[in-house]
Amino acid sequence: xxxxxxxxxxxxxxxxxxxxxxxxxxxxxxxxxxxxxxxxxxxxxxxxxxxxxxxxxxxxxxxxxxxxxxxxxxxxxxxxxxxxxxxxxxxxxxx
Amino acid sequence: xxxxxxxxxxxxxxxxxxxxxxxxxxxxxxxxxxxxxxxxxxxxxxxxxxxxxxxxxxxxxxxxxxxxxxxxxxxxxxxxxxxxxxxxxxxxxxxxxxxxxxxxxxxxxxxxxxxxxxxxxxxxxxxxxxxxxxxxxxxxxxxxxxxxxxxxxxxxxxxxxxxxxxxxxxxxxxxxxxxxxxxxxxxxxxxxxxxxxxxxxxxxxxxxxxxxxxxxxxxxxxxxxxxxxxxxxxxxxxxxxxxxxxxxxxxxxxxxxxxxxxxxxxxxxxxxxxxxxxxxxxxxxxxxxxxxxxxxxxxxxxxxxxxxxxxxxxxxxxxxxxxxxxxxxxxxxxxxxxxxxxxxxxxxxxxxxxxxxxxxxxxxxxxxxxxxxxxxxxxxxxxxxxxxxxxxxxxxxxxxxxxxxxxxxxxxxxxxxxxxxxxxxxxxxxxxxxxxxxxxxxxxxxxxxxxxxxxxxxxxxxxxxxxxxxxxxxxxxxxxxxxxxxxxx
Numbered sequence: 236x237x238x239x240x241x242x243x244x245x246x247x248x249x250x251x252x253x254x255x256x257x258x259x260x261x262x263x264x265x266x267x268x269x270x271x272x273x274x275x276x277x278x279x280x281x282x283x284x285x286x287x288x289x290x291x292x293x294x295x296x297x298x299x300x301x302x303x304x305x306x307x308x309x310x311x312x313x314x315x316x317x318x319x320x321x322x323x324x325x326x327x328x329x330x
Numbered sequence: 331x332x333x334x335x336x337x338x339x340x341x342x343x344x345x346x347x348x349x350x351x352x353x354x355x356x357x358x359x360x361x362x363x364x365x366x367x368x369x370x371x372x373x374x375x376x377x378x379x380x381x382x383x384x385x386x387x388x389x390x391x392x393x394x395x396x397x398x399x400x401x402x403x404x405x406x407x408x409x410x411x412x413x414x415x416x417x418x419x420x421x422x423x424x425x426x427x428x429x430x431x432x433x434x435x436x437x438x439x440x441x442x443x444x445x446x447x448x449x450x451x452x453x454x455x456x457x458x459x460x461x462x463x464x465x466x467x468x469x470x471x472x473x474x475x476x477x478x479x480x481x482x483x484x485x486x487x488x489x490x491x492x493x494x495x496x497x498x499x500x501x502x503x504x505x506x507x508x509x510x511x512x513x514x515x516x517x518x519x520x521x522x523x524x525x526x527x528x529x530x531x532x533x534x535x536x537x538x539x540x541x542x543x544x545x546x547x548x549x550x551x552x553x554x555x556x557x558x559x560x561x562x563x564x565x566x567x568x569x570x571x572x573x574x575x576x577x578x579x580x581x582x583x584x585x586x587x588x589x590x591x592x593x594x595x596x597x598x599x600x601x602x603x604x605x606x607x608x609x610x611x612x613x614x615x616x617x618x619x620x621x622x623x624x625x626x627x628x629x630x631x632x633x634x635x636x637x638x639x640x641x642x643x644x645x646x647x648x649x650x651x652x653x654x655x656x657x658x659x660x661x662x663x664x665x666x667x668x669x670x671x672x673x674x675x676x677x678x679x680x681x682x683x684x685x686x687x688x689x690x691x692x693x694x695x696x697x698x699x700x701x702x703x704x705x706x707x708x709x710x711x712x713x714x715x716x717x718x719x720x721x722x723x724x725x726x727x728x729x730x731x732x733x734x735x736x737x738x739x740x741x742x743x744x745x746x747x748x749x750x751x752x753x754x755x756x757x758x759x760x761x762x763x764x765x766x767x768x769x770x771x772x773x774x775x776x777x778x779x780x781x782x783x784x785x786x787x788x789x790x791x792x793x794x795x796x797x798x799x800x801x802x803x804x805x806x807x808x809x810x811x812x813x814x815x816x817x818x819x
Binding site (some may be wrong): 238242243244246249250251252253262265266267269271272273275278279281286287290291293295296300310311313315316317323325330 | 690
């Protein structure tokens with residue numbers, strides 16, 4: 236299987252990464268090299284093998300539905316690129 | 331002082347032979363003088379470090395010292411450190427001053443250890459050579475034309491060049507063990523879930539694990555005592571009774587069964603590395619260990635499966651960098667989508683983008699079963715290989731890396747060759763097992779070779795026991811890069 240230039244551009248759009256034509260072409264060659272490596276997985280017989288998502292098969296913990304975090308609003312927004320009146324500013328999305 | 335063990339430093343501090351402020355200043359000065367050549371640190375902040383050191387001195391004066399009180403420790407720049415620039419080696423976070431401490435930092439703070447600085451690393455821990463950092467490549471102190479290994483290369487370099495008595499790292503596919511091996515130091519990746527990931531910037535969450543990097547196994551044990559422990563804020567942190575990882579250090583290893591996976595000694599392993607590993611195995615045999623051959627038949631599938639699973643998780647984890655709440659935002663945009671796309675394109679480097687693209691593709695509609703589910707099934711096969719191997723042995727020994735450190739730039743144009751550097755380390759992450767690397771000799775060009783020791787789940791104390799006994803009978807871990815030789819203990 237080989238990716239096409241269109242695939243690369245589509246994935247880049249899905250990943251919200253802007254790519255130039257030249258970058259897409261370079262990525263195409265590199266990604267096809269990586270996928271040739273990944274394709275070696277096909278040789279494995281994994282019939283009836285249950286997928287393993289985590290190293291320890293433990294149930295995720297639940298916690299009581301209670302407030303546990305203090306309000307760090309100002310501190311956390313101090314590292315925001317554009318903040319005003321406690322809000323994060325972004326370009327207008329609704330006319 | 332530069333080559334002292336953590337226990338020796340602790341004793342010197344308790345006996346008031348040196349203050350923490352003096353010790354910290356010594357390492358800061360050394361780091362400042364050698365960092366231009368090595369690029370091990372992204373951030374040094376002597377004001378903050380010395381403030382902590384003076385607090386530690388006050389604590390020692392009160393008679394309230396613990397083993398790590400007053401000892402300066404360098405932290406990989408992946409750990410959020412309150413008030414410190416925390417960049418993860420990326421332009422994306424080049425302006426990010428962490429508003430809180432990672433669990434690991436809280437633990438060290440609680441015992442009065444000093445933050446010596448933040449170490450350089452592959453961008454978002456994605457790399458095997460510490461060349462992908464936005465802050466430039468880290469150099470190997472044994473030979474500055476060589477890479478230090480990655481991704482925790484700054485931490486490994488700092489410990490090897492004696493710019494820091496100890497450091498922290500993280501290991502997703504070998505990122506503690508590989509640089510430890512290539513820089514000739516000791517490093518340990520604990521069992522997944524032993525060290526909290528809270529405040530450790532995420533790459534591939536089901537594989538990421540923090541761990542200590544130091545000169546010796548005994549130092550690692552002391553550091554792990556502070557780093558390990560349950561934390562509610564990491565949903566995968568394990569609720570276990572606290573352990574003293576130093577408890578078995580000096581136990582006899584007579585009769586310990588050590589397994590050599592035949593796949594780790596097959597084609598692909600360089601002869602110079604093989605020789606050093608075989609000599610280390612002979613040393614363990616002379617110490618009374620029983621050597622058995624084992625098999626990990628799915629070893630070759632580990633790298634392909636990893637390069638599906640880790641990028642898939644990364645593409646999801648790194649979706650948070652959108653230029654809205656923190657981190658880099660492009661200066662020029664017309665609408666929200668363009669702001670996202672340009673901020674991410676300008677903020678991430680080429681290797682991070684590559685892995686985001688791979689991850690996005692394998693998770694995209696129509697490909698999930700063929701890639702992601704198949705990789706998860708292979709992950710189980712690899713974990714089973716280890717479970718079966720541990721029926722025949724107590725620990726597994728092998729090389730950490732197929733070669734000694736390669737030259738800077740040698741593999742940076744070929745991602746696949748770079749990815750294969752991790753062939754012996756990735757299986758451990760997929761299975762969630764503990765693994766470590768200790769120095770065991772030198773190969774081509776006088777560059778260090780690391781011996782990998784893999785344990786069963788939660789068997790860190792036994793691994794540290796074997797490593798410590800090896801370090802009692804050998805002196806590889808005491809060897810220092812040429813520049814450091816001659817420094818008085």
